Amino acid sequence: MPRRRRRRRSMFASAPPRRSAGVPWLEPGHRAGGPRRRRRRNPLPMLIGVLVLAAIVAVVVLVVRHEQRLDRQRAHAAAYVKAWAARDTEAMWAATDAATRRAYPLERFRALQRNADRAATVRSVRLGAASKLKDGAVTVPAAVTTQLFGTLRATVRVPVAPGGVRWTPALRLPGLRPGETPRRRTLQEPDRASVLTAAGDPLDADTVLAPFAPGLRKRYAARLAGTPGAELRFGGRLIDRVPAVAGRSVRSTLSRTVQQAAQSALGSKLGGVALIRPSDGSVLALAGIAVSAPSRRARRSRSSPCRPPWRRGSPRRRPPIRSAARRRCRASSSPTRAASPAAGR
Template identity: 35%
Template sequence: MTTPRRTSRRAAPPRAVFWRRRALLLLVPLLLCAGAVVLLRGDGGEAERVALGRAYVRAWQHGDYAAMHALLTPAARRATPAARFAHLHRTALRIATAPRIGPADDVSASEHAVRLRLRVPTHAFGSVAATLTLPLDDGDAPRVRWSPQLVFPGLRHGERLSARTRLAPRASLLAADGSVLAAGPERAPDAAVADVAGQTVGVLGEPEPARLLALQARGVPSTAAVGLNGLERALDDRLTGTPGGELLAGRRVLAQRLPSAPAAVTTTIVPSVVRAAADALAGRPGGAVAVDPRDGAVLGFAGTPFSGLGPPGSTFKILTLVAALESSAATEESTYPYEQQALLGGAPLQNANGERCGGTLVESFAHSCNSVFAPLGVAAGPQRLAAVAERFGFNAPSDLGGAATSAFPATGSDDDPLAVGSNAIGQGKVVASALQMASVATTIARDGVRPRLTVDAAAAPAPPRRATTPAVARVVQRAMRAVVEDGTGGAAAIDGVPVAGKTGTAELRATQTCPPEEVEAGTCTDEDDPTDTDAWFVAYAPAGGGGGDDDGDTPRVAVGVVLSGSGAGGETAAPVARELLLAALAQQDDGDGPAPQPDR
């Protein structure tokens, strides 16, 4: 008997089970999509937190504290207003001697924070590597929950940033010939150049408050004695070397470095030139300085040529002549009537001693005619005068640290014709130092190119700056030669050497009280009182071509001289300039001192 074959069959699932299975099959794609959404939201949140951290550090790098502050939570912004926030960060950078925060090398984010690995360059402690952890509140968008330890990378809760800095012994100062001008804690010179050191070195002491913050930002201790004037001030950065010490987070050391001892600094100062300046001044108040136009090296000085400011008088007519030529208010062929005075806005401005003055443009310059150059300043305009003055170095810090800033009044401050005309002849509100006016002479000697002045023999050459065109400068060169050859500056003449110069007699008080007609009639005279005027003279020699190879006539020395309360520039300052020119030219002929760099 054959057994019947059976087919295996599963019982059909109950209806409820069937629909549950079907619902699960439909739900799986939905759950996968939802999971993707969750994952995407997580990835997007992390990317947003990383972007926030990078934006925060970028703003910090650029000192944009307002942008940083905008990335804080509302509560943090209320607790630390923007001005306070910026002040805290600036203070931290100054304590750390850091000019800026470095970029973020590595960035990672968790759900409630972003971590950034930073390197902070500092002057005193080297490069500081630290981690900055920014706590975040998400809300609609992540924001930084700022607290004071975030003011500098590496600080922990409750820690404050502080520093202990120190310097190595101050470097020695050497003259161009290697003789010691100042050395050791006592800043003692070699006996043979003690007189030169007394004129040039300057003193050490406590800095003025305005300078203190900048020094501390470099890592100079607040108790350190620094250069206050002279070479000690001009070369202070070189002489102090690189500070060292410890950067502290509470009691923890974040970074440390030993101070670096500076090498001796050789200056451009030539002892024989300094002695000539001091001998020519003969103890009179004022200043004298000599510069090599070829490279801007200061060869020597005495008195206060860096710090003494006063009206430069007619030496400023060099710049007025530049402005008149540039604006076409005058040409070398221009001529002018002989007059005792000019009327500017109806007010008279007289020539010196009420004399009649005029002729060609060069003759008017050679005889320093106020009646010509005050109206030329008005014709050129206050804007042009100010622009020329600034191209020649006015209204900007000097190339030499600590030197006073010469100033020309801003346009719009007082632009009536009498004020403009007074400024154009170096009176009014114009003030300058002998160093600045020596730089003016140097620039004309260089065919309108202004070299960077320096007292550091090892300084890398800095690019010069063009102040006017060669064509304009050459007209001024011819006019300045006429001053010495045929005008008010004859006392500066040197046999066999062409000299270009300009006199200045700057009134300190009103010295002209007689009307011109009474002066001419002899019924009234203005008695000379030399204490009422500063005597000025600027010059350069040899007064040949300004640029190119040294052919024997290329200018090698420029000088600026001012004698306070000492009468007329042609009578008292010009002879001082002559002695300074002679000494500097002799030094170069003898090969004493630094070899000049090629013309740039």
């Protein structure tokens, strides 16, 4: 049999692939199942992360907005409480919300608050620290001092909306309930007292000291009048009832003898006399014109003959006063024009 001649290969020809006698999947570079395909990533984890981040941002925004709304409500409540303590009805009305301002215009709001204060004879309002905002309201301990019925105490619940205090007429007085109206009824008038001399006689009966009586009565009007017997009701509920208290007399320290001497010593001179007992400061006599504290009429009238119109920078020389003006000044030097009230006892 002839021998097969081996074919020569060119040196530039590629080597034929060699087959390994081993296991195919253990060969280097071999991939089972053919060429590797590129995997597609699952977008679900990324989507979940984005949603969680968005939820966190939304929660933070909601919390911040809620705190800002609470801060505004606290500010409205604080403004209302401060205005109520100062009895500033206009500032109280400004601290309410828009719905309240529409339902109760300023004039009506002011009239309702004034009527309640007048019925309860309110003199002052003292408020404690407001509580934290809870369920859309703050609670404030209130103590209202009245002239006839002592002190009204209660804890007032003040509802607060995002736009301001949600006011109702029940917030006018402590203890007032919705639908109730405060009313005061006079039961008995008090006995009025009189202004007396140092000896205990009526001051009006003394011809020398009688001109001081009107000023003393005006100065001590509350003491002389006393307090009437009255009752306070909130709607049909009786809140308080007080008996009548008679007025207390005022005893003047003016002395008839000293007053006559002061008027005689002053005569028709332009000036003033005040006699005071040094031991206790009691006023014994007053006469003349109070040049150190002119009346409002004298301050308004710059051309008054008794108060010449001094010009700034001019020498302080008293200009001559005509005879008619002098007569008017003499008439004004009576005790009625010079009376600052004597000390009452």
